[in-house]
Amino acid sequence: MENKAIHCSVSQCANHCASGYCSLNTVSIGTHEANPTQCQCVDCNSFCIK
Numbered sequence: 001m002e003n004k005a006i007h008c009s010v011s012q013c014a015n016h017c018a019s020g021y022c023s024l025n026t027v028s029i030g031t032h033e034a035n036p037t038q039c040q041c042v043d044c045n046s047f048c049i050k
């Protein structure tokens with residue numbers, strides 16, 4: 001079921017709802033950078049390929 005507190009446009013993710021939300025109750029966010037400076041530096045670590 002969609003979680004209206006988490007907007008997401010990553011349609012390739014198995015947790016993505018067609019309505020534009022995540023279906024998880026909570027997601028884990030992280031970074032792949034040593035010193036993140038912009039939003040492109042952070043990742044949804046709950047991503048799961050379809």
Ligand code: SF4
Nearest residue numbers: 008013016022044046
């Ligand atoms: S797990 Fe992350 S990437 Fe996947 S639908 Fe939820 S918010 Fe989007």
